Amino acid sequence: MTEIRRIGPGPRMSEAVVHNGIVYLAGQIAKGASVTEQTRGVLAEVDRLLAEAGTSKARILTTQIWLVDIGTFGEMNAVWDEWVDRANPPARWTGEAKLATPEYLVEIIVTAAV
Template sequence: MTIQRFHTGPRMSQAVVHGDTIYLAGQVGDANSDITNQTKECLAKVDALLAECGSSKENILSTTIWLADMKDFAAMNAVWDAWVPQGHTPGRACGEAKLATPDFLVEFMIIAAKP
């Protein structure tokens, strides 16, 4: 099976497609924004990468969300709930972790199917 890599750099690719499965690197937003805007920016990046790989959010299989502080759980979920297509919600996990920089408040990791 062929492996396709998108936006490949020296450390990682932003998306990798193997067969009919798409793996996205962790997506973060503008480090100078609040949790609401960082979440919106992350999800916009997810939309763009999935489209580039030939898929969409309706085909997300699994999402892992890392929050720098669980106090932001409700605010992140408000954005997530407005974005995720009802009837197509993926498996999901959310936890608290130190992210790459203290200014990052949220990071999304996505696995999706390619229809």
């Protein structure tokens, strides 16, 4: 049986789960007054969790991005474009959705190879 490793487990969910050479991150959110600030905070958390799992953004396979207002797509993309590994961009999709609380403007979910 293949080992399952949980990173940051809590009563409801883990921050990430590593299984069979893949790391699955829970949806990451961050505090901030704008989509720019929140996107930067989220991507810093993604970097931290990927490092803890033993991998990096160069090995991201897929990314889901949820925005409260799809009109902020360009603002989020400006931060993303500074951050993403241009030699290894993941498959990515972006949608508009209500998030858990009104102060969250962006949530990012990542799956990566370890």
